[in-house]
Amino acid sequence: MTVASPAIASNGHGVGVTFEDMHRWYGSVHALNGLSIDIAPGEFIALLGPSGCGKTTALRALGGLDEVDQGRILVGGKDVTNVPTNKRNMGIVFQAYSLFPNMTARDNVAYGLRLRGVDTAARKKKAEEMLELVGLGAQASRYPHQMSGGQQQRVALARALAIEPSVLLLDEPLSALDAKVRRGLREEIRRIQIMIGITTLFVTHDQEEALAMGDRVGVMSAGRLEQIAAPTELYDRPKTRFVAEFVGLTNRIPGTAASGSVTILGTNVPLLDGSANSGPVFALVRPENIRVVATQDGSARVVAVSFLGSLCRAQVTLPDETLVVAQMSASEAGDLQPGTSVRVSVLPSPVFAVAD
Amino acid sequence: MTASPGAPLSAAAPSGGALVARPKGVGGGRRASPLQRSGRIAILVVVIGYLGLPLFAMLEFSTRGNYGSRSLDSYAAMLNNQDLIDGVTTSLQIAVLTVVGMLLLLVPTMVWTVVRVPRMRRVVEFLCLLPLAIPAIVLVVGIGPIYRWMGQHLGAVGASPLTLAFIDIVLCLPFAYRAIDSSLRSIDSATLADASRSLGAGWPRTIFQVILPNIRAGVLSASVLAIALVLGEYTISSLLSFNTLQVAIYLLGGRDPFISVAVSLSALVFAFILLIVIARVGGGGRRDQREVEEPAT
DSSP states (O other): OOOOOOHHHHHOOOEEEEEEEEEETTEEEEEEEEOOOOOOOOOOEEEEEEEEEEHHHHHHHHHTTTOEEEEEEEEETTOOOOGGGSSSSSSOOSOOOOTTTTSSHHHHHHHHHHHOOOOOHHHHHHHHHHHTTTTTTTTTTGGOOOOOOOHHHHHHHHHHHHOSSSSEESSSSTTTTTTHHHHHHHHHHHHHHHHHHEEEEEEEEEHHHHHOOEEEEEEEEEEEEEEEHHHHHHHHSSSHHHHHSSSSSOEEEEEEEEEEEETTTTTEEEHHHHHTOOOEEEEEGGGGGGGEEEEEEOEEEEEEEEEEEEEEEEEEETHHHHHEEEEEHHHHHTTOOOOOEEEEEHHHOOOOOEOO | OOOOOOSOOOOOOTOOOOOOOOOOTOOOOOOOHHHOOOOOHHHHHHHHHHHHHHHHHHHHHBBBBBBBBBBBBEEEEEHTHHHHHHHHHHHHHHHHHHHHHHHHHHHHHHHHHHHHHHHHHHHHHEEEEHHSSSSSHHHHHHHHHHHHHHHHSHHHHHGGGHHHHHHHHHHHHHHHHHHHHHHHHHTTHHHHHHHHTTOOHHHHIIIIIIIIIHTTTHHHHHHHHHHHHHHHHHHHHHTOOOOHHHHHHHHHHOOOHHHHHHHHHHHHHHHHHHHHHHHHHHHTTOOOOOOOOOOOO
């Protein structure tokens, strides 16, 4: 991969962004319901949530492509709520391919510079630098229809960065790409973002992408921000039932809660804040926190084993017919086969519990 | 792209994408049987005959000379007929005004509808298609008093046949709408407009530099249809007593049928040449439409 020129790399200052109690209605649908987020300068925030949760509405509001009915948006401390999109200086990469079909890759990247009055030679040089940055220096003269989807999104990224935007907005830019291209491009986006130091808001419904890329990940549901935290905290210490159930795989294992802990499969496990904390509950346990050991006198039985490369997932039925999924290294899985009798236990990591 | 087990994997290009052109003929259908081919040729002959015979008859009639000879006198006489020249000039002027007016009215409206108020798309479509359901005679009866008032109160401007452009714009809306709409549907206008605006462009620049170049084919088609409609329009011009090409041809037909047919044939040839020229211009910027797939895995 080409290394960026010093001119590009030196743009290492992001601005802070604040969403203040934002509301947006579409008819009776409350798309944003009191959304408030503080984004630090240079931070990469991933907004994660199911379709219709309001994450794209939030991004479009920040980009000026959608209005908000209530609330404020501050960029670098300045209120931009009513600033039109063409005056906001935001770089946006869209989910749909958005390159201008009548322009070459170079002209696409130079478009924003032309609007800013940059002279021909300078904008050509900058456009080619940006295309080098995304590894497409040799494709500058190609039209969008002569490029693959991944290449088009790279050019779109170069185009968004060429104008040296105050904030980079990524609206599910990888969702139309196949898995391998998506993985490669997400690492590249993150590398460039860290190198440039630009404040970035990334919207996705793909958990893996959000957790892999974000400095912090915000989980949204029904227009509300359920939780925003570093990926590990979000995964290990969900604060709401929605986050616990939405992020990652979980097993619902029945148990009895009392005094801040829950007893499941014979192990006393601490409860996370916000959990149901008394009486019969369902503990939401991550597959990697379930241990399965093959034994002749085991009361549980393996139903299926999935090989995932370095990891294995085993589906196991407990004596009460509850189906749980356990995840382990391929070596730990050993000779687990469907029908193997096993003993199942739970690691004492804190869990979230729900009453129903 | 998928690879069958054991098949060699193609290398991804360093830039991240192996460019793969779609092989010609993929999905092109079955090879036709001799019977099917004969049937197609028969249909082609019938269609060409149906369309070509009247033209041939017009050519034969308009080039008749004395004593069975061939003559181009009728065509030469066209150039000396002042009523005809006036009619042609008027129709061409109306055609230009109609195209300009139609594009100014329709393109921004349709782009705005698609990009900003998609829920109004059906309403705009309905309004544009409405002239199809209104017979020309009804239109004239309805609009006649307005033209009379314009003739009485707006002087030479109000009495000018160029005012027919207003009606012709309405008449060509259904055809122009369809042509432009299909072009707009072939691109993601809303996303392109969002991208352009986010990069700093205002609406006029977005429409003229981003949207318009990408719907050029539709705009040209709409223009051709509008010109063809204006050059062929007779009923309204005649009922409103304006001398346009078709009215001149009709009146001429009563006096000299040879010139009348020569003019009709010339108008058809002119429209045909115009179609070819515009199709050439419209397709001139068309680039190699290679299909590109993602890197092989």
